[in-house]
Amino acid sequence: MPRTRSETYPDDLVALAAVARALAHPGRLQLLEAIAARRSCVCGELVELMPLAQSTVSQHLKELKEAGLVHGVVDGPRTCYCVDAGKLAAVGAAFAGLFARLGCCERPKEEDHG
Amino acid sequence: MPRTRSETYPDDLVALAAVARALAHPGRLQLLEAIAARRSCVCGELVELMPLAQSTVSQHLKELKEAGLVHGVVDGPRTCYCVDAGKLAAVGAAFAGLFARLGCCERPKEEDHG
DNA sequence: GGGTATTATCGTATATCTACGATTTACGAT
DNA sequence: ATCGTAAATCGTAGATATACGATAATACCC
Numbered sequence: 001m002p003r004t005r006s007e008t009y010p011d012d013l014v015a016l017a018a019v020a021r022a023l024a025h026p027g028r029l030q031l032l033e034a035i036a037a038r039r040s041c042v043c044g045e046l047v048e049l050m051p052l053a054q055s056t057v058s059q060h061l062k063e064l065k066e067a068g069l070v071h072g073v074v075d076g077p078r079t080c081y082c083v084d085a086g087k088l089a090a091v092g093a094a095f096a097g098l099f100a101r102l103g104c105c106e107r108p109k110e111e112d113h114g
Numbered sequence: 115m116p117r118t119r120s121e122t123y124p125d126d127l128v129a130l131a132a133v134a135r136a137l138a139h140p141g142r143l144q145l146l147e148a149i150a151a152r153r154s155c156v157c158g159e160l161v162e163l164m165p166l167a168q169s170t171v172s173q174h175l176k177e178l179k180e181a182g183l184v185h186g187v188v189d190g191p192r193t194c195y196c197v198d199a200g201k202l203a204a205v206g207a208a209f210a211g212l213f214a215r216l217g218c219c220e221r222p223k224e225e226d227h228g
Numbered sequence: 229g230g231g232t233a234t235t236a237t238c239g240t241a242t243a244t245c246t247a248c249g250a251t252t253t254a255c256g257a258t
Numbered sequence: 259a260t261c262g263t264a265a266a267t268c269g270t271a272g273a274t275a276t277a278c279g280a281t282a283a284t285a286c287c288c
Contacts (some may be wrong), residue, residue, distance in 0.1 A: 008165040009140035013147075017140040024135035025246085026123035036216040046288060051122040056247055058266055068208070077255045077264050083216055092213035098143070099206035102150040102197055157235060170277055172236055177275095191234050191285040194286085230288085237282070244275070252267070258260080 011096060016098065022067035027052060028060050032083065040082040041074070062072050130212065133205050134219070136181035141166060142174050146197065149184060154196040 022093060034049060035041045041044060047057045061081060064070045068087045072079045136141060141164060147161060150156045161171045175195060178184045182201045186193045 009144060013140040013143045017143055020134045021138035023133050023212075024138045026127040026131040027246095029127045029131055030123060031214055033212075042261095047265095052246095052263075053248055054247075055267080059246080062266080072265095074254085079265060085217055088213055088216050092158050092210070092217070095209045095213070096206070098137075099202055099209070102146055102202050103199055103206070111259090141276095160232095161235095167274095167278055168235075169237080173276080176236085186235095188235095188284085191232095192271075193235060232287080235284080236280100238280080240278085240280105241269085242276085244271080244273105246271100248270085249265085250268080250270105252265100254265080255263085 014096075016094055019067055019094070021067070022063055027057075028064055030085045031057070031060055031064065032069060032089060035081050036083045039099070040080050042080055043072075044078060046081070126208075130208055133181055133208070136177055136183060139174070141171075142178055145174055145178065146183060147173070149195050150197050152195050156192045156194055157186075158192060160195070177213070 010101065019102075029048055034046060034105065038045070043061065046061070047054045052056050052060075061070070061072065065072060068084060069091070070083050071080050072081045074080075137146075144164065148160060149216055152159070157175065158174070161168045164171050166174075175184070175186065178187050179186060180195065182198060183205070184195050186195045188194075
């Protein structure tokens with residue numbers, strides 16, 4: 001049995017789910033925040049502040065890269081990671097749109113009476 | 115090896131990652147949208163429009179419930195699902211905050227010059 | 229109580245995720 | 259060419275995820 005029958009779902013949902021999966025690990029969220037806070041960050045620094053082995057951090061970074069959230073620039077013997085601001089903006093908008101759609105038919109307590 | 119060393123990460127990141135994981139499947143996104151669009155939705159209807167077996171849909175609904183995104187109300191022999199608007203608002207705000215933090219140190223092309 | 233419909237749960241097979249150590253690759257210095 | 263450092267990849271073990279059919283639980287009708 002395939003893990004997910006992606007063919008049967010709309011492309012935008014498949015794409016959004018893929019990004020959500022990239023975000024679905026606290027370590028990756030922490031990596032993202034560290035990279036963003038430092039503007040750009042060498043892999044070694046990230047390994048230092050994470051409670052994970054170097055190979056594991058590298059693997060998480062690869063997932064973030066494959067999701068398009070960051071990119072790594074080879075800088076001599078090291079790799080410098082930075083967030084993709086454009087992608088982040090697009091993903092942020094996609095999530096905002098999702099939650100807007102999910103909430104649009106709900107009137108939890110009261111409607112806007114102004 | 116434990117799947118994730120949640121103890122070592124900040125609580126808010128762990129919580130956000132958990133919600134992201136609930137969203138990390140196109141089927142669950144579609145379920146959420148269907149439930150929201152119909153205001154409330156009986157499980158059987160959801161099974162009809164999903165390309166999944168009844169047991170699988172039930173399992174996905176359980177995950178959405180455990181993430182707090184929906185709740186199911188037993189209505190006679192069936193179960194009626196609806197989204198938790200308050201939770202969705204909170205989660206939406208959490209994601210907005212995340213993307214704001216991630217983007218705050220980035221000036222991709224130009225700053226707001228108005 | 230017996231029968232039917234609806235949903236949840238169980239058991240299970242396969243695939244993916246997470247983590248690690250070990251190794252390989254790439255670069256700079258000697 | 260050799261060594262050392264930094265990062266990616268390989269191989270692997272164990273836990274989770276996804277999907278299904280089968281079964282159990284619940285409510286309704288008679």
